[in-house]
Amino acid sequence: MTIAHPWMANSVPAIKQAMLREIGAPSIEALFEQIPAEHRTAHDFALPPALRSEPELRRHMLSLLRKNTSCEENLSFLGAGIWQHHVPAICDEIAGRSEFLTSVWGTAMSDHGRNQAWFEFASQLGELVACDFVGLPVYSWGCAAGNAVRLASRLNGRRRVLVPEWMDPERLAVIRQYCEPEGMPNRIAVELVAQRAADGLIDLDDLRTKLNDGVTAVYFENPGFLGIIETQGAEIARLAHAAGAEVIVGVDPISLGVLAPPPDYGADIVVGTTQTLGAHMSAGGGAGGFIASRDEERYAREYPTLNISITTTRNPGEHGFALSLSHQSSYGMREQGKDWTGNSVYLTAIANAVYMSLMGPEGFAELGELVLARSHDAARRLDAIPGVSVRWKSGFFREFVVDFSATGRSVAQVNAALLKRGIFGGKDLSADIPALGQCALFAVTEVHAPEDIARLATTLEEILR
Amino acid sequence: MTIAHPWMANSVPAIKQAMLREIGAPSIEALFEQIPAEHRTAHDFALPPALRSEPELRRHMLSLLRKNTSCEENLSFLGAGIWQHHVPAICDEIAGRSEFLTSVWGTAMSDHGRNQAWFEFASQLGELVACDFVGLPVYSWGCAAGNAVRLASRLNGRRRVLVPEWMDPERLAVIRQYCEPEGMPNRIAVELVAQRAADGLIDLDDLRTKLNDGVTAVYFENPGFLGIIETQGAEIARLAHAAGAEVIVGVDPISLGVLAPPPDYGADIVVGTTQTLGAHMSAGGGAGGFIASRDEERYAREYPTLNISITTTRNPGEHGFALSLSHQSSYGMREQGKDWTGNSVYLTAIANAVYMSLMGPEGFAELGELVLARSHDAARRLDAIPGVSVRWKSGFFREFVVDFSATGRSVAQVNAALLKRGIFGGKDLSADIPALGQCALFAVTEVHAPEDIARLATTLEEILR
Amino acid sequence: WNEPVVMEMGVAGRRGVVFPQPETDAAALIPAGMRRRTKPALPEMTEHDVLRHYLHLSQQVLGMMGVSLFGTCTMKYNPRLSEALGLRPQMAEIHPLQPAASIQGLLEIVHNFDLILRELSGMDQFVFQAAGGADAAYTHTCVTRGYFAAKGELEQRNEIITSIQAHPCNPATAATAGFKVVTLMLEENGYPSIDALKAALSPRTAALMINNPDDMGVYNPQIREWTALVKQAGGLAFYDHANFNGVMGRIRARELGFDACMFMLHKTFGGPKGGGGPAVGAYGCSAELAPFLPKPLVVKNSDGSYGLDDDRPQSVGKVREFLGNLHIVMRAYAWARAMGADGIKEAADLAVLANNYMEKKLLAIPGVARSNPEAKTWRMEMTRYGLGPLKEETGLGVVEVGNRMTDYGIDAPWLSHEPWVVPEPFTPEAGELWSKEDIDLWCEVLAKVCDEARQDPELVRTAPHNAPIGRVDSEAPEDPARWATTWRAYQRKHAATRARAAE
């Protein structure tokens, strides 16, 4: 290269020469002496041509992005693990600040501001989920659930976990991965508990049947995959605790301005998503998870996460924030550590902290009520379309199941027709839960105005006419 | 209002009450006692409904912006005062930093970083235009030219200014405004100097005829409105100086990596745009201007701008940056000040500073050559289309005049056809310079790839077939 | 950071941005003699180095990072949503000469915001070409010229009347436009008398340009009589609405008899300060003056679409190229929509409440005096105070106190426009943004520094101690031998200084 690259300060030939002179090496090639000749790739790499100029690169990238159409131009009712909630502008502003964007891990003193922001993430999330101990984030809700099941298993040494039958297949697949496949000696068997067709709630009879002293934990969600609010939490927890199992509840914290936090009905460990708290969907890149519990030593000592604790400093009255219990992580103990940890979604946690600070108690309450109201409005409106019915007409949060079976069309057909009209219909459930027939899961949030709901309904009427 | 507004900290009813209690006022209404009852508007204001929630506001604003199509989705060849150059990403990053975005005017110490950035704006611009004195920015190129003419008139007490005949009508209108209309006692008469049809350069004979001891300044541009590089600058300056007039040259500094800076050919005062140096077009909101000259006291003492000078501080060896010559501004002397000043485009100046730092000498040289090459390539390609001819086939920078007269179509018709195919054609010159016939001014910059030029040409061929 | 000047940074050969090789040889395309001979001495840095440098500088700006009650500037929250919208290509990548059909959303914003301002002012048409409040004042002088030229009175009506408390841009733009400036002085009640106005009015009167309330928080209750008298004399009345924030939703300029007014969108309407723009001075006027407005105007067509009206033969032309800083108009429109009529009125309520609340705290501080002490009414949105008593007692005035305040994260207060009618003036404006706690903090810091001025004057005299740099030498920037607005000038003069020192 004759021209220096803007991202490589020493790519100037004269600087390279000066550095070589300083160390007394004849050439850069010579510095690679450790690599045996026969290890080296003979040919040059065949990569697409370099776009070293920013205008060229920008042009190319925009030409690619332009081939996408997003949930901004289109009207989307997709949910099922990633949800379209409003992302306040200052979440982007703060998470995009160079200081946060490019930070690594300095010391508690040099990275004080970021560590404080993380502590504030955990503190505010702790308020929402009513838990005193909150770890730094993990990769996703599914990963958090997987970690939590393993944590429970380490606590009680048992190897069966009960989960709801109609779980998100995406999340369930992740949990299964964490629980190890058949044939592994320490496998945790994942067993499904039936849900009642009438109200979508967990079938307590089936739960009782499956609960025994081999069960490490009962896991359920609020709202569940199909949007249903599980009202039997206290009874489920009572049964689980009676059998010596831990109770793990998965939640979307955005619902907790209106819904009771899981510890209120007996949860020992709470997991869930952080995506809805100020993170863009980003094709799934907004996913993030958390693990929280009572601040009891036996729980804390089994956390796989990195954790930040408030502490004091040399200056009287000053707060500092430092890693807590890091030795038990994989960084500290390698294969003896609790599961493993590494880079996760720490920047998202800062956006989450900003989001929760903006929302406050009233924001979460207002948003929760708005989501309840609009999603029920939408359900009512769709239910009124001939041939379309809403499977469970109340008792849900944000998402609800729409049954197209009686229209004679498949969800795939309906969604294809909607797509032509600029609408992403609900997630097709027909393959995941065949028992439901041609059903789709529609998500309605605060980003959906009444006219959006009306547009969906009239468009569906038009399609199904 | 019962709910506090997110932008008004004291809109909480309890806080308002506490503040009223503290001052002993019975009500907020009472605080307005100074306004006589008969001054008060009786009715409530009829404004559109408030969109207090950010999601609603965002939705509304996006619905409006979506009705625009920009030069990003469309291929644009518009120039003529605002140009589409590449804006490096870090210009936006820096100019968008909260610290710069919301700064006002503290002290030299509390706003040190911003003052330094402004000094760096002036210093780098000074290198490009080869001037030692550079003021803080003014509103636009046209305003800068207007200020410069008035500055010249204050220097030599004369009241005629000569400008090229084929000036940008937009910019000329601004200059005329600054020179005052007929009937004003201190009016500076704006007189046009002919340009030669053959090469578009200034007609020196006409210039000689009009130059006399009443001329305060000769103003010309490089490149001129029609893109033409004025090669007779030294001769023009010689003639002007011989007549006792000042020489004011308007430039786009982005050309100065390849073109000679105006003082090289005798300019006394240099003005121009700052928009091309890292500012988005923003429908004209990117406009900005500058005034520069030799650092001679008699010039400096006539600047209407605010200026930042480097200075020392209490700490040995430390640089500081403070206002210079502010007393002569309208802030210091009201109607006795030099013209007037006020808020201008100071944030843009920071983006400009970042841009110039990124570009460096080689960046400006490369960009200048690329613009020269691509604009000439485009001109050649268009000139080859039957019926289409390029008015002046060389000697221009970025912009060139395309003559559609022989096609039998008007520029308006051609542009309408281009628009249908996603192309913004060149600026229609037929009304501004009727003598040229059906001509349009096309701008080609580094954002235009060879395939864009090919697309323009083949589209024109298709339209004109 | 002890950050060097960018001109000292970099290494030859480094690049911050590169461009593709041209497809044809460019050197031959430069006309003879016009090729640049010596390269500009710009820094040569990587993209990261440039970014890091300006990030460092950004961290050395206090402004609204602390509490800034910067008077006459109406510090508001600048919504970051609007900043993000401003970077959307549908705003940022719009060329002003695009066909109207391609910018319908933008024109709709401009038109609807025009309607909002009409409602708030009673005027009949707004234009946004002026790039700041002062530029809007200038626009008024241009419209005034056009109006009287059309009436054949331009040569006769060559005086513009203003008051000593009007913003300096009013006399300055009037003078720049070629008018003689007649300045009225304040009387005891805080505003010039009707008699003084009458004495100033004549057949030469072209216009009155005035603020109300002024920066002392005093409202001229005779303003309707004023506008009537000006009208009677054949002149135009222009309302500089720089201090609109305290009267929003209470009064309308047109109903008070004004022919024209201006709003500062970067202050009153939530646009970002940006250290001084891009800004907009929205200029509105009566139907009688509208033909003379700078052109083009944004209009709504009969088919509901929006267009540009350039066919305005009486227009005075342009005050700046194109339509103005429409990206700032977009922000102001968003602000107004987020506030609504109720919100705008409440902002005025809170601004006035906050000012009077702050006044109580400030007057409790020994050493602080108030402008127009005899005016016993509640003040409007801001009030001028003075540290004259402190200065007499300690020898330390508002400059030293301001410098010391920055050590506590409080940006130095705005002092006063020229001329200073109060000794050691300062003009804090609390507005509707700042919380009661912020105002309390601001006053506490002032009280503390006034106390320090007595207890430890040297500490205050040598302040700031906690800022990015030490107190600057402000004499060099006024000395032709030492001032330097560019690095090249600095190097030349610095070399000269060293050479002299060596002799």
Add this chain to the structure above:
Amino acid sequence: WNEPVVMEMGVAGRRGVVFPQPETDAAALIPAGMRRRTKPALPEMTEHDVLRHYLHLSQQVLGMMGVSLFGTCTMKYNPRLSEALGLRPQMAEIHPLQPAASIQGLLEIVHNFDLILRELSGMDQFVFQAAGGADAAYTHTCVTRGYFAAKGELEQRNEIITSIQAHPCNPATAATAGFKVVTLMLEENGYPSIDALKAALSPRTAALMINNPDDMGVYNPQIREWTALVKQAGGLAFYDHANFNGVMGRIRARELGFDACMFMLHKTFGGPKGGGGPAVGAYGCSAELAPFLPKPLVVKNSDGSYGLDDDRPQSVGKVREFLGNLHIVMRAYAWARAMGADGIKEAADLAVLANNYMEKKLLAIPGVARSNPEAKTWRMEMTRYGLGPLKEETGLGVVEVGNRMTDYGIDAPWLSHEPWVVPEPFTPEAGELWSKEDIDLWCEVLAKVCDEARQDPELVRTAPHNAPIGRVDSEAPEDPARWATTWRAYQRKHAATRARAAE
């Protein structure tokens, strides 16, 4: 800023964001008993207050604002263009379940980046589901399970071999996946011997997971023999390419006999660190292993369009929901395109050059020792050093020195993964970003601090003195009675502490 914890901020009733009133009554829609009874004790703040708070915190992060040669993290420039692109709705507002037809651009990016990584590694298929390097290592353990399950050897092959210098994520994910971990120790030349490997291999061997070069800058020249031996034993060889930066463009994992490898897009490929993600561990493998990869895969259809292949019966399923952090893949793709093949190779060249340049400077500092001092070759992209000699001389080690370095704007160096094989280790990595001057500065500061450790040990012991806060108490976070990862826990324990103190 002496910034309070956000939980202490705000005033009841303030709002940061509001929402429209619902059209229907929502209260009735909450099932009985499921309504939240007490509101979460979150702060109540205005939008401006929240912004200002987090702006203050952002200014209290050093990181790359100074010079950060943070080893094993390969600090690169994170292009801001990609950050802006990431906020485009066509990236940010994409739902992962959108129909493939609506995300063709994204899928094209993923597929073409897959091709780039295939070319760089020789592998046959990449997948981006893993949300970090460690997650990619875990992906390997999952694929390993799937592969041997399909062969019916899962119960038999229950051991994974790694080395003590492999990144901890390798043994940790292997153990989490249910494998027994066999760890090889280093020998004098800096890597385990062939004999040790042979002794570890057996019919129980499922895989080898290894880095090369390691963090000492030592390249195992026998690595081809290693992979051959593993293959011979029936196991899979996984190349943890954490240290790829120094060998980019020189070697290909597949040609060295590896079955799979991973790249960290947030390190080697210019993605932003973000303090630890969102990240991507790109996992690539041979065609033989590809059927077992997590699904779905992004594929190019015969018609040139892109789609998702979910019909992969042998797939191990998922390691994380959806397709992974594709917004980071987008950034990595942009980085790779901006670099090109030549640029990527040059980056490796410069990283190795910089490391050896830095080494010369570091070894000139009294008190600094080098890992594997007997290895006399040029090192690869980074090398581990130790302040053991300084510690012996002054009692001050790398923690104190690092704290003091931050006083000079140099972020504390990365020390070492566990276990520490060098006393008082630190592992600086210069990479291709940092300039010669940055490296010089870093080394000068280290030299200065080592000198201070001798001249003024108390200054170093009590450092930092110039950071946002003083040195923290790191014992409390390990004490169950005092640790508090949330404000609510802190308040409870703090109250308990005070109560005890009061007794």
